[in-house]
Amino acid sequence: MKKSTIFFSLLSVLVTLSLLLTGACKGSGTTTGGTTPTGEQVITLNLGGEVNTIDPNRASWSNERSVMMQVFDGLLAFDSGLNLVPMVAKAIPTVANKGISADGLTYTITLKSNATWSDGTKVTAGDFAFSIKRLFDPKLAAEYASFYFDIVGGEAYYGSADKTAAEQTALKDAIGVRAINDTTLEIKLIDPLPTFTQLLALWPVYPVRQDMITAHGDAWAQPDASGAMPYYIGNGPFVLQQWVQQDHFTFVPNTKYWGDKPTLTKITFKELTDANVALAAYKNNELDQSGVPGGTEKATMADSALSPEIVRYAQLTTYGLQFNVTKPPFDNKALRQAFSCAVDRLAYIDLVRGGVGKPTTSWIPPGMPGYDATLGQAYTFNPTQAKAYLAEAGYANGVGLPVIKFQYANTGSNPTLAAFLQEQIKTNLGVDLTLEAMESKSFSALVNAKEFSWAFYGWGADYPDPDNWLPQIFGTGAGNNKTGYSNPNFDALAASGLKELDNTKRLKIWADAQALVIADAPMVFLFNRETFVLKKPWVKGQITTGMDGQIAGDMFLRDVYIQK
């Protein structure tokens, strides 16, 4: 079994290398600087696989976002610097412009009067109110609904599956969202939530069409037999013309779009799942942009034909190696610190990640409020310091340590990471690491049940704010707190940070909270991921952000044009 795995790994490496070595076709070579679109304005990108649902209220995965972002515009949006900007809303609600009440509980949002759906009808406050109430529909079981439980009555309606229809209707009517008139939306919160404006820029609260959903049910967001999407009406720059399941999506411009019209006349998202195939398709000019197979990044950078086509940028994503702090041996802080100092992050990025990614010793990634480059300096790679911490933990030279296990999902580069860690811990601490490879879902179940000891973990931004990065992961008993970390001081800071309306004070609170976490070392903070893709030279105007969906640059396809 083992042998055959190695054999297949070798084979796949060989295949990938040969794919890289077969020269890429020469580009058009005529890059004439200007910003005028020339040639056919069509682009073909790779979504990387099938989506589950593209119903905004229900969706949760990044490839689903990639599709919906083309078709819908929310009240607010993020600009290329990930700052909030108004979209369908006239302005970002603030206390100063009376969009937010002084107590931070009532949001009154005025809509632009010219926003329309792709069939020409007006987008109204009622459409948004309908969407937000539908998000809490117990029958829908929307996965991101919990992000919006601060809206008055939302959680009660969401949990009302066992109640009678009349009781459910009453709960639905009690939700604190209403359209005062066609262009004024009012939302009431239970508690002040300064990042609520960020939530208004996310897909779960995109407007949806009540008439289509009432008439067609779940089928409103599904293709008919020919792949057409007759009921999937949006208010964004593109219209989803076709979804041939497991094959491709096709978008065309929304002729009734109320904002700046896009230049592209057609976008195709293919659904190639194999990275080698996507690269071959890119070289055969079937794709205008593609990732490269994991582990081939260095070979790509060294390839003179491909290296000018590389697009690289940081994602708002941090990976770490989390400890189960509730059980021995990692309930011992000094031992965690010893491990934190014993991992050479630069070597990891160089050897395992193909040189792509940025090492880190803290949690909140660069490019976001709350990032602090000075945090966690104590954990910079240092074997001497690591051994000192090991002795402080009571295990000088590793004597007396029980068997240390590292669990991981046996996918992607995880097996290489595991082998790397084993070597690092042996060399730098003199400790033997036992590796336990698992199937992905079994691994998730093990981690969620806190039955692991040390495991790989990653977090990507839902929105660029520390309050998406700290309380959910390090708060006592929080849903994504897998380490079991519990610190009353942190919890107290988080409770006040979530409600603090003064932004300067708020960011200070989160900075203090993050410092507490880093000092306690519940994880080995490892690296921030970078996107690494190839893009054809004729694709112009691309804007990438640290929060792109599955496709690099998918937040701003409306600005892309072709120059052939």
Add this chain to the structure above:
Amino acid sequence: MFRFIVRRILWLLLVLLVVMFITFILMHLVPGGPWDREKALAPKVVEALNKRYGLDQPLWQQFGNYVWGVIRGDLGTSYSWADRNVISILLQGLPKTMTLGILAFLLAQAIGIPLGVAAALKQNSGVDYFSVLFSTVFASIPGFVLGILLMIVFSVMLHWLPTSGWGSPQQLIMPVICLAALPAAQSARITRASTLEVMRQDYVRTARSKGLLENRVRIRHIFRNSLIPVVTIAGPELANLITGSFIIENLFAVPGVGRLFVQGIFARDYSLIMGGVLFYAFTIAILNLVVDIAYAAIDPRIRYD
């Protein structure tokens, strides 16, 4: 013959029920459920999702509901696949997978059988050595390697064929070759071996000593009899091909049914797993029945009355 078929179909129903039961037990025993993810869902959300898909009911009731659904022709709703009914997912992918599978099956037999016969008739000749080389190479090269190699040559270097996708005849060529490679190699080997064995049988010597024309001996006595083992493996081989290959469909981005079962397992999408297993078991059982009926036509010693 008729009674034989009826009896076999009744057995088939029992087999399917047992297969459903075992699969149901196994998939619930495996650690991890459909909502276990790296980024955990809120407990309220998990509760709502379980309710939506009936996973909050006791297991025996879920199994009962499923069997009752199958009897009514409802294979349940997929939860990793936009709530589509598993039947509609299968029906949408099946024509594509079957097109590939049948073409690959025909190609495999069209290459394998003649090559095997020729190799046996001219044992230890150049043809024979070529046949051995052909079978060894294509039986040992994994589909994904062959697929990528074909792509490098015909798409990346020569730009003759599209790498992947579905819709044009050109897009069929590479996946069909990849799918046909192994069965063609197997067919060639088995045809060769069985032809060699039949050639040494007494009845062949008898036929020759009767003074029959060599061609008649070869076609009527040797070829026909040597096909029996070939037909035996052809059944499962065809079943295997028309139920699709995860690797090849994944590689060539074919929107068929071959990926469903594996995707279902990774996603713990219980309806998709059950549907995939049922479909596979049903196809194998039916094709085995067809093979048994075909024996009667080929092997003079077998009669079902």
